[in-house]
Amino acid sequence: MKINYFLGLMVPFLFSCSDSDDAYIDRPLDFKVPSNFPALVYNIGLNPPTEKGFELGKKLFYDGRLSSDGIISCGFCHIQEDAFTHHGHVFSHGIDNLVGTRNSPSIQNLAYQTAFMYDGATSHLDLQPVIPLTSPVEMNGDLNAIVSMMGKDPIYSKLFKQAFADKKINTENMLKALSQFMVMITSSDSKFDHYRRNEAGGSLNTDEAAGYALFNSKCASCHATDLMTDNSFRNNGLAINPALNDVGRFRVTQLVADYYKFKVPSLRNVDKTAPYMHDGRFGTLESVLDHYSSGVMDSPTLDPVLKQKGTVGIPLSEKEKTQLIAFLTTLTDNQYLTDKRFSEY
Template sequence: MQVKYLLLLILPFFWSCTDNDDVYQNIPLAFEVPPNFPALAYDLANNPPTEKGFELGKKLFYDGRLSSDGLVSCGFCHIQQNAFTHHGHTVSHGVDNAVGTRNTQPIQNLAYQTTFMYDGATNHLDLQPVIPFTNPVEMNGNFTKAIAMMKADPEYQKLFKIAFADGEINSENMLKALGQFMVMLTSSNSRFDKYRRHESGGTLTNEELDGYVIFNAKCSSCHATDLFTDNSFRNNGLPVNLAVNDVGRYRVTQLTSDYYKFKVPSLRNIEKTAPYMHDGRFFTLEAVLEHYNSGVVASETLDPILYKNGTLGIALTEIEKIKLIAFLKTLTDNQYLTDKRFSEY
């Protein structure tokens, strides 16, 4: 077990500005790396989180005025109590009730990831918001209009002035603030985490422990480390929905070897993030496990793990499925799902 430590963000203790003779401080936020987590992927030195930067990012995250219809914010599709997913929606709904083609991904532990979106369309967290912000069926946003709106808003004027050394209201600082908010969204206090760290409240039942053994034997090669993802892209044998024909990672790389490969999702808070898969086709964990047991379809890019010794999929008995689901539910982090620091109100 690693020794618990804090990454202390080194920057001037405060930037100050004068507004009605008040002096404001922008205090650095300490970023804690949980002892059971791997190393950070995000370079905190390039965009160190601060109190006001985080506050600004949170305001941006929940502000529907950034979208073309004035209603759809980032938080519209990313609901905290469901690990920041659009719970119950097969695919995301955007401005003017436009419908996308992919299920909304959870937002959690992004500071440990190296690529974002189901197809890895970006490899930098600070740039990720550009994709949903400008997508015509999501927020359909316009940077020029958004910046004009923020420049006319007294609260935004104050926050930008304090949050960044140059105080500028521009797209670069807007994206940095959103990055600071998202990088702090760490889910690391599930019952499983407490079990791993030998903390109070970390007791697992025999059924859950059996499920953990099964998980390590049959699932952990893809859902690796205590983040429960190896950040890779894989074809997991889903029958292709020809009406949409989402080609996955191929859309980014144009490599035929990447056809129908999608990013391996983290399983944290999986109990709260239904429906599942990139297109939300499964509404229960039971259905997900039955896919791996009996529904895997062969194709040229199918992950080799799912085709061994002439057999498709991962054989699971009914008892194994029950125990696996019992284990997966220990990954629910209720502290994260209710943390007021991250909530809209």
């Protein structure tokens, strides 16, 4: 059964469109939880997506003026056709062509996630954009300067008045609008989804079905539920890059047990999101599976699922790798990759 958040979430507010007597009623957007998805984590009742809130969030997402050089927008590193990743870039490029230390994660189904960033630096979607916005390597934005810029822009002035009851152009409403846009970016229309919901077009071929069975036995303990992640942080045995020495979750918690643990990414649309891992070290899905079958490095914080019965890693034959990749391609959601609602133009 699908949960529909269109009704009962909010009573539409009447907002003034201009200084005239004309008025605009901001309408709530139809947000559904797919029947094969787990429950929402984001409290959508506190910030229900609306037409104008979404429009405002989309404008903010693609506006380079939020960065100090006027070029780097959120959409610069999160490209829709690549599942909102920076496809082909090992590390994402920020202002003045500065290069970061991590690969851009996909933006999809964020309302179901419990933490954000590879190290879980924030647990609330409304706060997540502050991190890239203010990062000196990414956007290097100044929140006060951004608010001032928006206040001078007639389109922003109009949208804030239409989208929020208090009509204020401030950081809180800006972040809420960004959340409304990102909450609506849902990927739930892949071949796999149709299979799981017993819908037309959802039958798996022999290799895909075999790959799904392998996935359930060898991968699903971490890439759990139909979201393909359990939202946990794990050390998956990557060799440490001495040039970066990215300590992962430890940077946030300062707990020794969290050394080299990173958030388990969703595998949805994974065929479109190369390169892989937090540092983009693998360029193909084949190389990812090679890592798990023969490249896992043992360490004190290595996840227990990768060290069972004296064996480090996940034994996989070449045929099994081929079948797993066949299954992973069923997670590609072309509707999400091409939905004009999420496109810049």
